[in-house]
Amino acid sequence: MNEFTKISKNNLIKENQILIQVLGICSTLAVTNNLRNTMIMAIGVTLVTGLSNLTVSFLKKYIPRKVRMMVETLIIAFYVIIVDIILRAYLPDVSKALGPYVGLIITNCIIMGRAEAFAQANTPLISLWDGLTAGAGYALVLVIVAFIRELLGFGTIFNIRIMPKSFTPWTIMVMAPSAFFIVALLMWVAKSMSLKAGGKK
Amino acid sequence: MNKEGKFYTILFSFITTFVFVLLLSLLNASTIQRIQDNERLFKIKAILKAFGVEYKNDQEALSNFEKYVKTKRINNVDLYYITSDAQTLYGIVFNGSGLWSNISGFISTDENVEKIVGIEFISQAETPGLGGRIEEEWFKNQFRSEKLVNGTITIQIGGTGDYDHENGKVDAITGATQTSKSLERIINDHLSILRDILGVRQ
Numbered sequence: 148m149n150e151f152t153k154i155s156k157n158n159l160i161k162e163n164q165i166l167i168q169v170l171g172i173c174s175t176l177a178v179t180n181n182l183r184n185t186m187i188m189a190i191g192v193t194l195v196t197g198l199s200n201l202t203v204s205f206l207k208k209y210i211p212r213k214v215r216m217m218v219e220t221l222i223i224a225f226y227v228i229i230v231d232i233i234l235r236a237y238l239p240d241v242s243k244a245l246g247p248y249v250g251l252i253i254t255n256c257i258i259m260g261r262a263e264a265f266a267q268a269n270t271p272l273i274s275l276w277d278g279l280t281a282g283a284g285y286a287l288v289l290v291i292v293a294f295i296r297e298l299l300g301f302g303t304i305f306n307i308r309i310m311p312k313s314f315t316p317w318t319i320m321v322m323a324p325s326a327f328f329i330v331a332l333l334m335w336v337a338k339s340m341s342l343k344a345g346g347k348k
Numbered sequence: 349m350n351k352e353g354k355f356y357t358i359l360f361s362f363i364t365t366f367v368f369v370l371l372l373s374l375l376n377a378s379t380i381q382r383i384q385d386n387e388r389l390f391k392i393k394a395i396l397k398a399f400g401v402e403y404k405n406d407q408e409a410l411s412n413f414e415k416y417v418k419t420k421r422i423n424n425v426d427l428y429y430i431t432s433d434a435q436t437l438y439g440i441v442f443n444g445s446g447l448w449s450n451i452s453g454f455i456s457t458d459e460n461v462e463k464i465v466g467i468e469f470i471s472q473a474e475t476p477g478l479g480g481r482i483e484e485e486w487f488k489n490q491f492r493s494e495k496l497v498n499g500t501i502t503i504q505i506g507g508t509g510d511y512d513h514e515n516g517k518v519d520a521i522t523g524a525t526q527t528s529k530s531l532e533r534i535i536n537d538h539l540s541i542l543r544d545i546l547g548v549r550q
Contacts, residue, residue: 225368225372232383236379243471247473
């Protein structure tokens with residue numbers, strides 16, 4: 148199998164960052180009650196993961212081991228601030244809606260995880276691809292969670308009313324605890340599926 | 349040079365930090381004007397909305413602001429006012445801490461500070477979906493032409509909107525009691541600041 152397809156498959160399904168590796172949980176809980184914010188967060192994380200992987204991979208030969216993680220954090224912060232500045236300058240409404248969440252991309256463990264686990268040992272192009280697909284795997288789970296939460300919590304999808312007027316919104320879905328339940332259920336499904344697949348072999 | 353040596357490590361850290369921060373400052377410097385314009389425009393729109401002045405686009409918002417809204421600085425507070433046919437409306441920017449964040453916005457009243465004309469938010473970072481809903485139209489509409497009772501507004505728990513504009517009461521957001529309570533305090537504090545500036549008694 149082509150290395151690029153293999154990486155995509157691993158990152159999207161088999162080794163999904165949230166469901167299997169249990170990384171990036173904090174933002175999964177925090178920004179998934181509204182699909183629009185979730186999409187922007189997912190795009191932000193995907194771009195930052197890809198680009199920081201690319202940069203770490205380019206610089207890896209020159210980075211002293213002792214300050215390796217500090218330099219990675221610097222690179223990640225660099226891209227996150229760029230995303231923040233661009234949103235504030237060109238998409239002020241989106242920036243307002245996301246508030247402090249953009250800055251919090253820095254603390255997303257997936258980005259550091261990919262930089263450490265992949266970019267440190269691979270060439271730039273494939274590292275970029277790995278980062279982008281890892282971000283896409285994260286985005287996939289986030290969108291599923293947000294879909295359920297926004298539908299039940301507000302009765303809307305992308306702020307458009309879907310549920311009938313008589314529907315009573317579930318306040319719990321708007322709050323972070325509901326994401327715990329949904330993510331746990333998704334993990335359960337993912338785990339049992341991978342166990343089944345493993346059993347067949 | 350020894351890659352793991354002290355000298356190289358310090359030099360490398362210094363140079364990478366320098367380069368990345370330099371690039372960021374350049375980006376920041378090249379967009380700062382745009383960002384400030386955005387923020388100013390946002391504030392202007394909030395002021396216009398709170399005064400009930402309509403506009404169709406950003407350009408019109410700016411020109412209407414220039415045309416109708418005047419400012420005066422009293423006691424270190426910027427007082428905004430707008431004179432229409434029969435009356436003058438006054439307003440100030442308010443600021444205060446909510447549950448998580450600083451809530452800022454604009455409130456406008458009639459000349460005797462007996463009735464709220466409108467309220468708009470400029471920035472807030474309350475819980476999205478709960479406290480964050482203070483920016484929703486139904487919530488803000490409760491304040492439109494609301495008569496003050498004893499010079500204050502009361503945000504009462506529960507409900508889906510109190511549109512009786514004579515009772516000085518609006519409904520809080522369900523599940524966001526702390527934000528609603530803070531907002532009540534912020535608004536009442538600023539109403540009394542506005543009264544001081546205008547020299548009216550309640």
